[in-house]
Amino acid sequence: MKKRLLIGIAITLLSGYVAVSADQPSPQDILKKALQADQTAQYQATGVSWAWTDGKQISARVRIYRSGTRSRVEYLSGPLTGMVMVDDGKTVETLMPGCGCPSVRENAASPNVLNTLLANHTAKLVGSDTIASRSVYVVELLPKIKGNPSSKLWIDKSTFVILRNDRYSADGKMVSSTRFDKVDYSARPSPALFRRPGTGAIAVKPYENLADVRDIVGFAPIKPGYVPRGYSFGGYYISRTLCGRSLVVLKYTNGLNVISIAEGNCPCVGGACPMRGHGPRRRAGHGPAVCLLSANRQARVFRNTVGDISIVVTGNVADNELRKIAASFQ
Amino acid sequence: MKSEGKCTKIRKMLPYHAMDALGHRTRASVDEHIRSCADCRAELDALKKVATLVETSELEAPPDMWPSIFARLKTRMEPGQYRGISAWLRTHRMQSMVATGAVIITLVGVLLNIQLQKEQPQLTYHTYLATHAAISWTEPFADKAALGLISTLELQKEADVKP
Numbered sequence: 001m002k003k004r005l006l007i008g009i010a011i012t013l014l015s016g017y018v019a020v021s022a023d024q025p026s027p028q029d030i031l032k033k034a035l036q037a038d039q040t041a042q043y044q045a046t047g048v049s050w051a052w053t054d055g056k057q058i059s060a061r062v063r064i065y066r067s068g069t070r071s072r073v074e075y076l077s078g079p080l081t082g083m084v085m086v087d088d089g090k091t092v093e094t095l096m097p098g099c100g101c102p103s104v105r106e107n108a109a110s111p112n113v114l115n116t117l118l119a120n121h122t123a124k125l126v127g128s129d130t131i132a133s134r135s136v137y138v139v140e141l142l143p144k145i146k147g148n149p150s151s152k153l154w155i156d157k158s159t160f161v162i163l164r165n166d167r168y169s170a171d172g173k174m175v176s177s178t179r180f181d182k183v184d185y186s187a188r189p190s191p192a193l194f195r196r197p198g199t200g201a202i203a204v205k206p207y208e209n210l211a212d213v214r215d216i217v218g219f220a221p222i223k224p225g226y227v228p229r230g231y232s233f234g235g236y237y238i239s240r241t242l243c244g245r246s247l248v249v250l251k252y253t254n255g256l257n258v259i260s261i262a263e264g265n266c267p268c269v270g271g272a273c274p275m276r277g278h279g280p281r282r283r284a285g286h287g288p289a290v291c292l293l294s295a296n297r298q299a300r301v302f303r304n305t306v307g308d309i310s311i312v313v314t315g316n317v318a319d320n321e322l323r324k325i326a327a328s329f330q
Numbered sequence: 331m332k333s334e335g336k337c338t339k340i341r342k343m344l345p346y347h348a349m350d351a352l353g354h355r356t357r358a359s360v361d362e363h364i365r366s367c368a369d370c371r372a373e374l375d376a377l378k379k380v381a382t383l384v385e386t387s388e389l390e391a392p393p394d395m396w397p398s399i400f401a402r403l404k405t406r407m408e409p410g411q412y413r414g415i416s417a418w419l420r421t422h423r424m425q426s427m428v429a430t431g432a433v434i435i436t437l438v439g440v441l442l443n444i445q446l447q448k449e450q451p452q453l454t455y456h457t458y459l460a461t462h463a464a465i466s467w468t469e470p471f472a473d474k475a476a477l478g479l480i481s482t483l484e485l486q487k488e489a490d491v492k493p
Contacts, residue, residue, distance in 0.1 A: 035470055049475040053459070053483055062475045073475050085478045092467065094482055105464050113470040141471075153471060165473045176476035204464045218335035239461045241453055242488055244369060246334055251465050258469060260462045265338075268453055294455035298480060299462055301455040312455075314462040 027123035027139045030155055035114055037160040042067045044187035045132070045163075046076075047180035052173075052297045062178070065187075066161075070194040086196050093196040105204035117255030120144055120230040129154055131163040132180040141256055145230050147318030149175070149257045159185060170317050175298045204249075207236045213248055219265045219309065221248040225328035228321045230254040243268035259315035259325065269310045290326045292319075302326040336363065340370050345442050348377035349435075377442060384438050453488065460484035 025033075043066050050059045060078030065071065069089035075081060082097035092105050124140045136154040143150055147170050154164035164179035207213050213236045214220045221236065234251035241247055245266040252259040262269075293301040293312065300319055304311045304326040313326045340363045346352050347360050364371045419426050463481035466472055 031471075038470075047475075049473070049479055051476045051479045051483075053480055054487075058479060058483065060475075060479060064475060071474065073478055075479070078479075080479060080482055083478070083482060085474075087467075087474070094478065096482075105467070117470055151471060162471065165471065165476075167473060167476070176473050176480070178473050178475045204461065214335075216334050218338040237461075237465050239464075241457055242485075243453055247457075247461065249461055249465060253469060255470065258462065258466045260458070260465055262458055262461060294459070296455075296459065299459055301458050312458045314458045 024125065027125040027137075028118060030125065030137050030139055030160065031117070031123055031141075031153075032114060033160040034153065034155045034162055037156075038162070040068055041159060041161050041185075042188060043159075043161060043183055043185045044189060045180045045183040047132070047178060047182070049176070049178040050174075051176040054296060064180075065189040065193050067189050067191075067194060072189070072193045086194060088194050088196055091196060091202075093198070095197065105202065113255060115255075116232070116253065117141070120148070120254040121150075121256060126152075128157075131156075132183045134158075134163060134183065136163055143230075143254075143256075145228070147228075147321055148230070148254060149316045151256055154179070156183075161185075169297055173297055175316065202240070204237055204239045207238060210236065213238065217246050217248055217265075219263075221250060221263045222306065222309065222311070222329055223250065224261060224313075224325050225330060226324050227252050227259070228254075228317060228325070231259060234258070241269070245269060257316055259313065259317060259322070261325070262312040262314070263309055265309050269312075290323055292323075295319075304329055306330065337367060337370055340364070340367070341373060344370065344374050344377050345439065347374060348381045349438060351435075380442055381438065384441055456484040456488035460488065 043064075045064045045066075047062055047064070048059055049062050050057060052058075058079055060080060061076040063074040063076055069087075071085075071087045073085045075083040080096075084095045086093050086095070121141045121143055124142065125137060126140050127138045129136050129138050131154045135157045137157055139153045139155060141151040141153070149170050150168045150172075152166040152168075153162050155162055161183070163183060164177070166177045167175045169175050207216075210220070216238060223233075227233075231252040231254045234253040237249040237251060239247045239249050239262070241264075243266070245264060245268055247262045247264045247269060250261040250263070252261070290302055290304045293303050295301075299314050299316045300322055302313045302322050302325075304313075306329045311326065311329050313322050315322055315325075340360055343352060343356060343360050347357060352360065364374055460481045463477045463484065467474060467477055
């Protein structure tokens, strides 16, 4: 009798667990659907964005319109009140009120993003929550290799739209966060909202072909001899700087985080390097002098010089890794 | 579209152009480029101003410089070998002209370099942080609203530190 009762309890518990498990999709499935929703969803939302720069936290209320790959972000408060960023799916244009200085950058497609992301991160479904009156899954993306940033996403259980997005630095400090307090899926944003004025010159543009890059900047960019495990080359960019000269930027990604390597051969590129050649920043022997330009929470910036080319490595990974990348240029 | 590579080549010749030291063909090629490139034209104008300053500056040697050099040369000569500096200049006219030209070009080069260094302040780390945020835009699950804040604020800080 007692034995039958125990078996009955076990069967009841097991069937309950199976039922719960059947309700809960795997975190990989949730992320896959979230990525699809990022390409197809339509909505209008309001919320708050936080970011840390130079040790300070800045925040802004934002209104966001999405229609497939097109988006429009309006900054309603904070230091950039009135700024609008329009992404027509290919090109992003940033418009500042009272400033005839639109900044334009072209996007590059990122193929196989989910595979790269999941190869380098462990996705964990850590629970459920409510954001903007919507029931959400909470999914953590933790790096498989130490010294890399992590992320936590709050994903709508019905639409798979990300309603809150927190980013953490390699040492676990929050770098940025955007959370919606209101979302309207019935909204059909007008196509006019995603139309760029098209008045600005391209400031950042992706290139696939090394020969094109070389022709434009007049030198052949160098690839680093070392990149951290999990990162792969994600393309060249040419960035027009405020000193009027162009930088070549090499992008490396692990699916969630980017390491950028800027290279330039004009005297204005590089940045002041007060510690250059001193103390532990100089590699033993007669190797290149690598110095730290900035240690911000969102990214650290290291500099090296090879011949007449200045190299600046920027990323949110462990300092020793960034230093190793910067020192690997010969 | 303007080629950065072409500009780089042309800019190397601009100091010589400013001093009228280019050959006819090279000068024509540079002139053709600067007609269509405002940046290079501006740089040439700046270089010409510096060259004019150098040419019009009234630098004078200290009064005892030449007698002192002359006396030192004389002590190093064997007796009977000295024929006078003017005689040496007459027999080595070409060499002396080349040497004088080299000294002037070196001086102008040093002055130009100082001037160019002054005109090209170094970019700060803000530029790299802004670019970094801009190219992170297309990563999966990128927080675009926050990236927009970071990239624009960093660019503004870079603009603020420029004179």
